[in-house]
Amino acid sequence: MRYFDIILVLLLGVVVSHGIARLLQGRVALPLVQIALGALIGLTGTFAVDLEPELFFVLFLPPLLFLDGWRVPTEELSHNAGIVLSLAFGLVFFTVLGLGWLVHVLVPAVPLPVCFALAAVLSPTDVVAAGAMVANVPVPRRMLRILEGEALFNDASGLVCLRLAVAATLMGSFHFWDALAELAWSALGGVFIGAALTWLVSSAKSWVVSRLGEVTSSQIIISLLIPYGAYLVADRAGCSAVLAAVAAGMVMSRLEVRGLVLPITRIRRTTVWETVQFTLNGIIFLLLGEQLPSVLANINASMAEDGHRGFGWLGLYIAAITLALAVLRFVWVTAIVWIRHPGGGPIPSRPDWRLVTAMSVAGVRGAVTLAGAMSIPLTIADGSAFPARDLVIFIAAGVIVASLVLANLTLPGLLRGVALTAEPDETQRALEARIEVAQAALAAVATAETGHPAPESGFVAAAALVTGDYQRRLTQLSSDKDATQPEDRADIAKTVQEERGLRLLALRAERAAVIGMVRQRRISTDLARILLRETDLAETYYVSPAGTP
Numbered sequence: 069m070r071y072f073d074i075i076l077v078l079l080l081g082v083v084v085s086h087g088i089a090r091l092l093q094g095r096v097a098l099p100l101v102q103i104a105l106g107a108l109i110g111l112t113g114t115f116a117v118d119l120e121p122e123l124f125f126v127l128f129l130p131p132l133l134f135l136d137g138w139r140v141p142t143e144e145l146s147h148n149a150g151i152v153l154s155l156a157f158g159l160v161f162f163t164v165l166g167l168g169w170l171v172h173v174l175v176p177a178v179p180l181p182v183c184f185a186l187a188a189v190l191s192p193t194d195v196v197a198a199g200a201m202v203a204n205v206p207v208p209r210r211m212l213r214i215l216e217g218e219a220l221f222n223d224a225s226g227l228v229c230l231r232l233a234v235a236a237t238l239m240g241s242f243h244f245w246d247a248l249a250e251l252a253w254s255a256l257g258g259v260f261i262g263a264a265l266t267w268l269v270s271s272a273k274s275w276v277v278s279r280l281g282e283v284t285s286s287q288i289i290i291s292l293l294i295p296y297g298a299y300l301v302a303d304r305a306g307c308s309a310v311l312a313a314v315a316a317g318m319v320m321s322r323l324e325v326r327g328l329v330l331p332i333t334r335i336r337r338t339t340v341w342e343t344v345q346f347t348l349n350g351i352i353f354l355l356l357g358e359q360l361p362s363v364l365a366n367i368n369a370s371m372a373e374d375g376h377r378g379f380g381w382l383g384l385y386i387a388a389i390t391l392a393l394a395v396l397r398f399v400w401v402t403a404i405v406w407i408r409h410p411g412g413g414p415i416p417s418r419p420d421w422r423l424v425t426a427m428s429v430a431g432v433r434g435a436v437t438l439a440g441a442m443s444i445p446l447t448i449a450d451g452s453a454f455p456a457r458d459l460v461i462f463i464a465a466g467v468i469v470a471s472l473v474l475a476n477l478t479l480p481g482l483l484r485g486v487a488l489t490a491e492p493d494e495t496q497r498a499l500e501a502r503i504e505v506a507q508a509a510l511a512a513v514a515t516a517e518t519g520h521p522a523p524e525s526g527f528v529a530a531a532a533l534v535t536g537d538y539q540r541r542l543t544q545l546s547s548d549k550d551a552t553q554p555e556d557r558a559d560i561a562k563t564v565q566e567e568r569g570l571r572l573l574a575l576r577a578e579r580a581a582v583i584g585m586v587r588q589r590r591i592s593t594d595l596a597r598i599l600l601r602e603t604d605l606a607e608t609y610y611v612s613p614a615g616t617p
Contacts, residue, residue, distance in 0.1 A: 077115060081105055082350030097476045099197050099353045099434075103469060106357020119359055121443035126299065128348055129223075129436070130313045134295030135345055136195050136220055137317025138324070141594045144213045151214055151404060156221035159400045163191040164229045166396050167389065174385055178456045185233035186460045189441045190393060190467055192226035194434025195219030197353075197472065206483060211423065215430055223436055224308040228254050230440055237455070238448050258308030262298040262315030269294055270323050284333045288340050294320065325586045325596045331604035338601070352435040359438065360465055367462040382459075386466035390474060393467070398428040426482040432471045437464050501591050501599060503545050505578040510538045512577035513570055530566035534574060568610050575607045 085102040092101070109115050145152065167187035172180050195216060228251050273290060295313045302312030324334070367382070401424050441464035444457050517531045579600060586596040 102353035103357035106354035110358040110361040121439045130295035130299040133313040134317040137314040152217035155218040160191040160225040181236040188229035192222040193431040197434035223310040254308040258311035259315040261302045262312035266316040266319040390470040433468045505581040508581035509574035534570045
């Protein structure tokens with residue numbers, strides 16, 4: 069019953085925290101509200117969760133990373149691939165080296181490998197926290213995509229660095245080339261396993277559906293199992309389970325726009341995944357807050373034996389490390405801007421310091437950092453306690469909260485009125501796509517009307533009605549004015565079935581046109597997803613009893 073009670077309290081906390089955040093009208097970011105509420109729950113003393121890092125990773129990371137990889141626009145990610153990879157890997161290594169030495173200077177009593185372990189758990193940003201922090205802030209589209217892409221991939225490099233630092237602490241040695249080979253195998257193997265498993269499952273699912281038909285509930289369950297399968301298989305193979313889940317989501321994004329599932333399945337699956345995301349995101353930050361009182365108690369108990377100098381000094385350590393993380397990001401992002409645009413290009417040679425600073429403070433840390441810190445083993449090879457483990461966990465938790473507070477206080481001011489670089493006009497592209505799909509629907513109706521063996525008055529009237537609707541839509545899209553005219557349905561009272569069939573035919577032609585455009589890379593997967601959802605909703609209406617025209 070205890071675990072059942074915990075689940076109920078966490079679910080209630082998710083709902084309550086969203087209500088509090090709405091009452092605060094965005095002045096305090098949702099993750100901070102949830103952390104504070106979680107801390108209050110932890111202080112009650114009657115609610116304690118033994119957070120097992122491995123279980124935490126398996127339960128929460130696969131679906132969230134899968135969903136982020138599924139929804140991230142692959143076109144924009146590939147366009148920003150250079151910057152994203154430099155942040156996800158280069159900045160992580162830069163941070164581990166720079167921050168590791170800084171921590172050793174601040175706290176000389178902590179062994180250098182342990183300092184690097186702390187730097188490793190703090191180096192990756194959190195995709196969940198980053199998205200939540202900028203939810204109510206007007207962020208340049210490209211900056212948002214870069215932050216999302218960075219957070220998708222840097223968990224892998226950060227966790228590899230953590231394993232190496234822990235191994236150096238346990239064994240007392242470090243081999244550079246072995247570390248490099250492990251990183252390459254981890255990254256490439258994880259991506260391959262995630263992509264291959266998703267493709268195999270989707271292919272097998274399509275084969276079964278083509279012979280037995282599609283069951284919506286089964287398809288949704290399969291989509292929920294794919295990220296866990298990719299994560300666990302990659303983990304067993306010694307590869308990056310994080311990248312496997314991300315790659316699985318990115319492949320699913322490409323498969324989704326092929327229209328291989330029923331419209332009702334896509335609609336219900338989207339609803340289920342939105343609920344999963346809403347719930348897991350909230351539980352993560354509630355658990356993070358709930359752990360803070362116990363982390364504080366542990367550091368208080370071990371402070372004397374570890375030789376630390378009191379909570380005041382620990383607060384200074386947290387502030388210094390949080391500031392150092394922002395400075396290291398600032399230096400790295402500035403260097404990228406200078407290298408990519410030394411002058412004479414479309415972007416000025418002098419970077420916008422407000423935008424660079426916003427990129428620096430927007431790299432917030434989240435629950436993965438705390439779970440990574442808590443995954444550090446209790447003992448080393450000789451059986452003695454792992455040095456300064458409680459200190460590492462305490463500083464990691466403090467930096468998470470401090471980075472969120474810093475972003476919450478500074479991002480709105482930094483991004484208010486910032487000069488943005490030119491971005492592609494999605495509105496014009498969407499308008500052109502809508503015109504093309506409407507023309508495809510008209511062509512399908514015209515073909516059906518021409519090929520009808522013996523056109524009856526009812527069929528002709530239904531075809532005229534459907535054609536008229538699409539022609540009015542084209543007129544409205546072309547002139548950007550409302551050209552809708554009242555419909556005269558008196559003459560088609562006996563053409564219900566004919567009209568429904570023609571509308572379904574037209575909608576399927578629209579869907580085929582959308583799939584064709586995205587396969588030819590003429591529209592983005594984001595736009596294709598929007599257009600497909602519109603056709604799915606319309607088709608679901610016409611195939612249901614309520615859809616009687």
